[in-house]
Every structure is written in C-alpha cells, then in structure tokens.
Amino acid sequence: xxxxxxxxxxxTVAPMEAPDEVDDNIELLFTDITDWSVxxxxxxxxxxxxxxxxxxxxxxxxxxxxQFLMDNYVRFSRVSSTHGGGGLSRARLATxxxxxxxxxxxKAGTVTAEDAGxxxxxxxxxxxxxxxxxxxxxxxPNAVANGAALSRALxxxxxxxxxEFMLHRCFDEIVRKERFSGRVLGITAHYSPRLHPETxxxxxxxxxxxxIDERQETVNIRARQAVILxxxxxxxxxxxxxxxxxxxxxxxxxxxxxxxxxxxxQDASALIAGLKVGANLAxxxxxxxxxxxxxxxxxxxxxxxxxxxxxxxxxxxxxGSAGFNVGNSGFEEFIAVNQVGKRFFNxxxxxxxxxxxxxxxxxxxxxxxxxxxxLDWRNCRKEWIRQMYNYDHGLDAALALNEGSEPPDYYxxxxxxxxxxxxxxxxxxxxxxxxxxxxxxxxxxxTIEELAERIHAGHEFQRVALSHLAETVSTWNGYVExxxxxxxxxxxxxxxxxxxxPPFYALSIMVVWHDSYGGLRVNGRQQVVDMxxxxxxxxxxxxxxxxxxxxxxxxxxxxxxxIAGTHAVEEPSS
Numbered sequence: 001x002x003x004x005x006x007x008x009x010x011x012t013v014a015p016m017e018a019p020d021e022v023d024d025n026i027e028l029l030f031t032d033i034t035d036w037s038v039x040x041x042x043x044x045x046x047x048x049x050x051x052x053x054x055x056x057x058x059x060x061x062x063x064x065x066x067q068f069l070m071d072n073y074v075r076f077s078r079v080s081s082t083h084g085g086g087g088l089s090r091a092r093l094a095t096x097x098x099x100x101x102x103x104x105x106x107k108a109g110t111v112t113a114e115d116a117g118x119x120x121x122x123x124x125x126x127x128x129x130x131x132x133x134x135x136x137x138x139x140x141p142n143a144v145a146n147g148a149a150l151s152r153a154l155x156x157x158x159x160x161x162x163x164e165f166m167l168h169r170c171f172d173e174i175v176r177k178e179r180f181s182g183r184v185l186g187i188t189a190h191y192s193p194r195l196h197p198e199t200x201x202x203x204x205x206x207x208x209x210x211x212i213d214e215r216q217e218t219v220n221i222r223a224r225q226a227v228i229l230x231x232x233x234x235x236x237x238x239x240x241x242x243x244x245x246x247x248x249x250x251x252x253x254x255x256x257x258x259x260x261x262x263x264x265x266q267d268a269s270a271l272i273a274g275l276k277v278g279a280n281l282a283x284x285x286x287x288x289x290x291x292x293x294x295x296x297x298x299x300x301x302x303x304x305x306x307x308x309x310x311x312x313x314x315x316x317x318x319x320g321s322a323g324f325n326v327g328n329s330g331f332e333e334f335i336a337v338n339q340v341g342k343r344f345f346n347x348x349x350x351x352x353x354x355x356x357x358x359x360x361x362x363x364x365x366x367x368x369x370x371x372x373x374x375l376d377w378r379n380c381r382k383e384w385i386r387q388m389y390n391y392d393h394g395l396d397a398a399l400a401l402n403e404g405s406e407p408p409d410y411y412x413x414x415x416x417x418x419x420x421x422x423x424x425x426x427x428x429x430x431x432x433x434x435x436x437x438x439x440x441x442x443x444x445x446x447t448i449e450e451l452a453e454r455i456h457a458g459h460e461f462q463r464v465a466l467s468h469l470a471e472t473v474s475t476w477n478g479y480v481e482x483x484x485x486x487x488x489x490x491x492x493x494x495x496x497x498x499x500x501x502p503p504f505y506a507l508s509i510m511v512v513w514h515d516s517y518g519g520l521r522v523n524g525r526q527q528v529v530d531m532x533x534x535x536x537x538x539x540x541x542x543x544x545x546x547x548x549x550x551x552x553x554x555x556x557x558x559x560x561x562x563i564a565g566t567h568a569v570e571e572p573s574s
Contacts, residue, residue, distance in 0.1 A: 033050055520546045
C-alpha cells in the first residue's frame with residue numbers, strides 16, 4: 001500500500017495511487033461510511049442509514065481481516081480507487097491475484113494457464129468459473145485476477161486445516177430451544193443433489209479432501225458453540241425481492257451467477273429462517289441506493305447475464321450460452337421491445353447506471369478525491385444535487401405494466417433486442433455457440449412475423465404473443481427515414497438504422513439483481529438481534545445475509561466472517 005514490495009516479491013509495479021491517497025485510518029473510514037452528507041447521482045444517501053455499531057466494528061476489523069486472509073494464501077494487488085460504498089476520502093480497493101505458472105500451487109501463488117482459463121478465449125475451467133483477468137497493471141507480468149484467486153485460496157487453506165464440507169445440502173431452518181427464546185441449538189438441512197446437466201452424474205467439487213459423503217434425506221446438525229449464517233442474500237427470490245421493488249416479482253429475471261449458484265442460491269434462506277426464530281431486520285431500503293442491485297445488463301442472449309462464463313466449468317450447461325457483451329454502445333444497434341413487442345424507452349439510455357460513490361468521487365460529492373470534505377452540508381445542498389443528478393429511468397420503464405400484464409401478478413414479461421443481418425455485419429457479432437444457443441434466449445427468422453412466433457413458442461417466460469412487433473419494426477423504419485424518433489428522441493444521441501435485411505434476430509435483454517441489501521439485523525459482534533433489541537444466543541450472520549451496511553464487494557462479507565468467527569469460538573461449548 002505504501003509502495004513497498006510484498007514479502008514474496010510478486011507485486012512489481014509501482015503504486016497506483018499517491019501516498020496521501022492511501023494514507024488511511026479507522027476513524028476516517030468510519031466517518032466515510034456513516035457520512036450523512038453524501039447523496040449519490042440517483043438522489044439516494046448511501047452512507048446515512050448504515051448501522052453505526054455494525055460499521056464501526058467493520059472498520060476496526062479491516063486490518064486484522066486483511067492479515068488473516070494473507071495468512072491463508074490470499075495475495076493482494078496494489079490499491080486503486082475504492083469499491084462502491086467504501087467511502088469517498090481514500091483509495092481502498094485491492095484485488096486478489098495468482099501468478100501464471102507450470103502448476104496450480106496455492107501455497108506458491110501460481111495457477112496454470114489452463115486453470116486460469118486464459119489459453120482459449122472461449123473456454124473456462126473447473127478451477128475458475130469465469131476466465132481470470134490480466135492483472136499486470138496492478139501486480140506485474142503474468143498476474144491474473146478475479147474471485148477465484150480469493151475463494152480457491154481460502155478453500156485450499158480450510159481443507160488443509162481439516163475443515164469438513166457437507167455438499168448437496170440445502171439449509172432449511174434454525175433450531176432454537178424455544179421458538180422465540182433460548183439458545184440456538186443447530187440447523188436442519190435436506191438433501192439437494194446437483195446433477196451434471198449433460199451426464200446426469202452427481203457433481204463433484206474441484207478438491208474433495210474433507211468432503212463428507214452422506215445422502216440422508218434430512219440431517220439435524222447440532223452447533224457446539226454457534227451457528228453462523230453466511231448463505232448470501234435474496235437476489236434470486238422473487239417474492240422477497242418484491243418487498244423492495246414489486247415489479248421484480250417477475251421470475252423471468254434472476255440473479256447473477258445463477259448457473260454456478262444453483263436453484264437455491266441467493267434464495268433469502270438466512271432471512272427467512274431468522275424471521276422464524278424472532279430476528280429483526282435492518283437496512284430494508286438500501287437496495288434502492290446501489291446501482292448493481294438491479295440493472296439492465298449489456299450481456300445479451302443468456303439468462304445468466306451478469307458474467308461471461310464459458311464452457312469448461314461443469315455448471316455451464318445450466319445456462320447453455322455465454323451471451324455476448326455488446327457494451328453500452330451496442331444498444332445503438334437494435335430496438336428494445338417488451339413482451340407484446342412494443343418499444344418502451346430510448347434504447348441508448350437503457351444500460352446507463354449512475355456512479356457508485358467510491359473514491360475518487362463518481363460525481364457523488366462536489367469535491368473529488370482528496371478534495372472531498374466528509375460531513376459537509378455542501379455535499380447535499382440542493383444546487384449541487386440538481387447539477388449532479390443522473391438517474392435514467394430505463395429500468396423502471398422496462399419493468400412497467402404493459403398490455404400483456406395480466407392479473408393477479410401483472411408481470412411485465414421478458415425484454416428483447418430486435419435487429420437484422422445488417423446490424424450483425426456492421427458489428428461483426430458472432431451469433432454462434434458458445435455465445436448463443438438454442439436455449440430460448442436467442443431466435444432467428446426470415447420474417448418479423450415468424451420471429452415473433454418463435455419467441456412466443458420458445459421462451460419459457462413469454463406468456464403472450466408479441467402482437468405489436470411487426471408494427472413496431474415498421475414504425476421504427478419510418479422514424480429512420482424521417483431522421484426523428486418522436487416517441488423517445490433517440491436521434492439526439494445515437495445513429496438510427498433500419499431493420500429490413502433478413503434474417504432477423506432476437507436476443508434476450510436481462511434485468512439482473514446482483515447485490516442484496518437489507519437483511520437480518522446484527523450488532524458489532526455479528527450476533528443476530530431480535531425485535532426487542534436483544535441478542536439471539538448462539539446465532540451470528542454476515543455478508544449479504546445481514547442488512548444495515550450499504551457496501552458492495554467481498555470485503556464486507558470477509559470482515560463480517562472474521563468478526564463472527566472470532567466471537568463464536570468464545571461461546572460456551574454445548
């Protein structure tokens with residue numbers, strides 16, 4: 001962080017930020033993440049509503065957690081900028097990395113090119129579900145980075161230390177001495193095997209040492225000291241999501257990493273189980289103030305649109321296509337229609353997201369970088385907010401009621417990018433496997449009418465006919481000829497191209513719910529708190545299972561886990 005080399009000598013690049021930009025301390029961090037004065041470009045306050053005891057403990061435990069991770073084979077790059085929700089005053093973000101080598105050796109910090117997924121751009125690996133990124137800029141030559149460098153290091157260390165893993169299990173309920181009183185005694189879990197999508201065989205983990213091979217229908221697991229809930233958030237549970245945004249009860253839209261996580265990933269299991277034993281909730285409004293909570297992805301043609309997983313990882317078959325990322329500019333090349341085939345917003349503005357309020361500013365405060373002044377009323381004066389407000393409502397238009405929204409649920413239905421062969425040729429889009437496949441998220445036809453029929457027949461969530469699609473395309477072509485889009489004024493921002501040359505194509509456009517904010521209320525020891533503000537003995541939680549801390553990234557969850565584990569081992573043994 002201060003420019004010295006790491007102990008192994010792997011980080012060879014110069015610091016990416018000036019010394020004063022990483023000159024940090026606990027008091028400044030705590031001030032940043034409770035700063036009432038910051039308002040983001042969406043008009044939300046990302047730090048004002050954070051639970052103060054929770055984030056104070058988080059700030060105090062960040063240094064010890066970083067050391068704990070490094071002691072367990074995690075290696076950090078140079079610091080550059082800051083994750084959203086991590087404060088505006090200093091640079092605090094470091095990624096984790098491995099070095100390309102002749103063998104995958106976690107202790108040595110190396111990974112083969114095959115395991116990193118960098119040999120073939122169209123192939124991932126069982127080791128890294130998503131191909132690892134070139135990290136030479138923040139580490140040095142031959143460095144690669146992404147979440148695999150973090151998760152695999154910790155998994156290896158845990159297995160090395162004798163931690164046991166019970167796989168193919170779905171957590172059901174917390175067992176407490178009495179329903180709303182007494183200690184938490186353990187949990188129940190049912191057998192929930194994941195079978196390989198192609199072979200039908202029981203899926204196996206990358207490493208198997210420490211796995212418990214048992215297949216009882218239900219198991220009761222007694223906790224000798226405590227239960228720690230670390231089951232993720234609610235991003236894949238439409239009923240829970242609807243508490244925050246009713247339109248996202250729509251099951252056509254899922255969470256990120258669905259293929260990898262499986263059908264019960266991000267299912268709000270911790271929140272639901274906690275409520276059953278009397279837990280309180282916190283931060284229930286904070287989903288509204290982070291731009292990756294729900295957003296329109298620029299990756300088209302796959303349901304799992306947040307990541308670009310390629311074949312090679314055993315869960316790829318659950319998604320069937322990688323999709324391809326057209327970027328924000330790619331939205332110039334098509335029209336976007338809803339489930340009845342009507343346009344609903346300026347396509348160019350659909351993927352635009354406001355900034356995330358991390359260093360060095362993202363327009364979240366008048367002062368950028370070191371010029372930012374925490375707790376200054378000028379950060380939220382009306383004149384400044386009028387100047388910096390930058391929220392486009394394309395997401396809301398995409399989820400709006402339309403002619404196909406029928407009672408009792410009034411689902412808005414799927415979204416489609418419609419274009420022709422000329423658009424494919426202009427952009428060099430490769431509409432082939434593994435980017436697209438015959439999985440219901442990509443369609444081709446010789447006429448617009450036939451394309452509408454194929455979408456209706458072939459997509460699991462297309463509940464009504466795209467009865468307006470042909471008319472919409474004809475109207476659009478008229479706008480192109482006239483050089484004006486009277487519905488959404490798109491001509492002011494991007495080229496307008498006709499849709500006339502067959503074949504015609506449809507790619508799914510996905511609303512993705514990524515982060516989860518809002519969950520169980522915990523104190524500074526990560527102990528779950530009940531409706532009376534009292535600790536539920538023997539129950540801890542962290543990460544996206546808890547609410548009251550509006551911060552993106554794994555750094556939040558890892559510190560929560562460190563705090564919870566540190567205190568859980570002090571509980572009296574049963």
